[in-house]
Amino acid sequence: MSRRAQINEMFTKSTVGLLQAVRHLLRKRCELERSSRVVWALVESGLVIERSLCDVLISDTLSRQRKDGGWTGPYDTMWNLVALKCLGVPKDADQYVAGLRFLRENRNSDGGWGRAIRDFSRAPVTGAILWLLPELRDEDACHWLVKDWKDEWSRDGMDVSLTYKGAFTILAHKDILPSKSIQSLLRDTALWLLTQQDANGGFGPWRGHPLGALPSITGPVAEAICCYLGQDGVHMCLEKVIRFFLENQLVNGLWADYFIETGSAYAHHAAFEIVGCLTEESQAPTETA
Amino acid sequence: MLELSKVYKLNSNISLQALPDEVYRVYDTEQGDIYDINETAYFILGLLTEGKSLSEVIQIVHTQYSVSRESLRKDLVSIVGRFMAAGIINEVS
Numbered sequence: 001m002s003r004r005a006q007i008n009e010m011f012t013k014s015t016v017g018l019l020q021a022v023r024h025l026l027r028k029r030c031e032l033e034r035s036s037r038v039v040w041a042l043v044e045s046g047l048v049i050e051r052s053l054c055d056v057l058i059s060d061t062l063s064r065q066r067k068d069g070g071w072t073g074p075y076d077t078m079w080n081l082v083a084l085k086c087l088g089v090p091k092d093a094d095q096y097v098a099g100l101r102f103l104r105e106n107r108n109s110d111g112g113w114g115r116a117i118r119d120f121s122r123a124p125v126t127g128a129i130l131w132l133l134p135e136l137r138d139e140d141a142c143h144w145l146v147k148d149w150k151d152e153w154s155r156d157g158m159d160v161s162l163t164y165k166g167a168f169t170i171l172a173h174k175d176i177l178p179s180k181s182i183q184s185l186l187r188d189t190a191l192w193l194l195t196q197q198d199a200n201g202g203f204g205p206w207r208g209h210p211l212g213a214l215p216s217i218t219g220p221v222a223e224a225i226c227c228y229l230g231q232d233g234v235h236m237c238l239e240k241v242i243r244f245f246l247e248n249q250l251v252n253g254l255w256a257d258y259f260i261e262t263g264s265a266y267a268h269h270a271a272f273e274i275v276g277c278l279t280e281e282s283q284a285p286t287e288t289a
Numbered sequence: 290m291l292e293l294s295k296v297y298k299l300n301s302n303i304s305l306q307a308l309p310d311e312v313y314r315v316y317d318t319e320q321g322d323i324y325d326i327n328e329t330a331y332f333i334l335g336l337l338t339e340g341k342s343l344s345e346v347i348q349i350v351h352t353q354y355s356v357s358r359e360s361l362r363k364d365l366v367s368i369v370g371r372f373m374a375a376g377i378i379n380e381v382s
Contacts, residue, residue: 004310008308008310008312011306011308011312012314012323015304015306015314015316016316016318016323019304019316019318045306045308046306046307046308047304047305047306048304048305048306048335048338049304050299050300050301050302050303050304050316050318051298051299051301052301052302053304053318272308272309275308275309275310276309279309279310
């Protein structure tokens with residue numbers, strides 16, 4: 001089987017696996033953010049979800065929204081809003097607007113967000129909010145994220161730094177043009193991430209972490225690196241990530257992680273993004289002398 | 290017999306997918322069937338999802354691709370017939 005056929009087979013299996021996961025999560029009344037994350041991964045990777053499932057997801061999500069506009073805290077509110085957006089709920093719908101208001105009102109004074117209302121600001125939460133709900137991007141939040149990453153990142157290698165924090169800092173700035181110094185920081189971060197790839201092509205909290213590579217970390221890190229396609233080493237790194245996804249996909253189409261559907265959602269979304277970027281790169285006209 | 294003024298919609302158990310490299314799929318999650326379709330069929334199913342009638346689909350596809358209306362009508366009737374037989378779409382009553 002050609003590599004292209006293998007990749008398409010991988011997408012088919014993960015799509016079926018994730019659709020089954022959504023139904024299972026709904027049936028078991030699991031935390032809503034888990035099914036919301038899967039919806040995001042499926043819709044953003046080109047799936048038009050069947051109408052019957054869309055209707056159930058929208059009504060279930062809206063029925064669990066609280067009067068203050070949020071669900072339980074900033075993190076799940078973000079995922080549920082993202083899912084509603086993916087399911088076609090208009091951005092000016094009252095409940096969507098109320099959700100955004102909840103996020104604006106339940107933000108820490110330093111500009112970032114924690115998982116829960118009384119939680120301290122966290123880079124993966126703040127980064128994900130700015131990445132997936134760009135309408136909430138502002139200078140305070142970006143500033144907090146960059147400062148947190150600068151504090152975290154040990155450029156001299158004397159201490160370990162968490163790959164996913166760097167990745168979410170990059171993703172939070174996706175499609176915008178920050179100041180030159182931040183652009184430079186983000187590019188250096190992406191190049192540093194390349195050095196953190198495990199031998200099997202995936203990413204863990206850092207290279208050589210005892211847990212090894214996880215789909216839930218490999219996904220966001222690979223998507224962050226993908227923003228720098230064209231830089232030395234990026235293409236090769238992304239090819240290895242695809243190999244990691246191909247070699248580690250389970251029979252049911254998902255990837256093993258703490259929460260199986262969470263890792264799988266990140267893996268599926270990242271694989272789609274990477275394959276799209278690599279395809280585009282291969283079709284781009286090459287410069288001639 | 291298909292009527293061009295009628296509206297057809299995707300069955301509630303059908304999901305559509307566009308993958309990189311121009312691969313298009315239809316998932317029937319009730320039957321567990323997966324169909325590979327081409328870009329035009331995907332485009333047509335997308336228009337039906339939006340609630341367009343067959344005559345509106347012909348008009349839009351005619352604008353998008355340089356195909357004569359008559360050959361388009363024949364192709365569309367054939368495609369829609371096959372989609373209906375496979376349980377992918379049904380007529381809106």
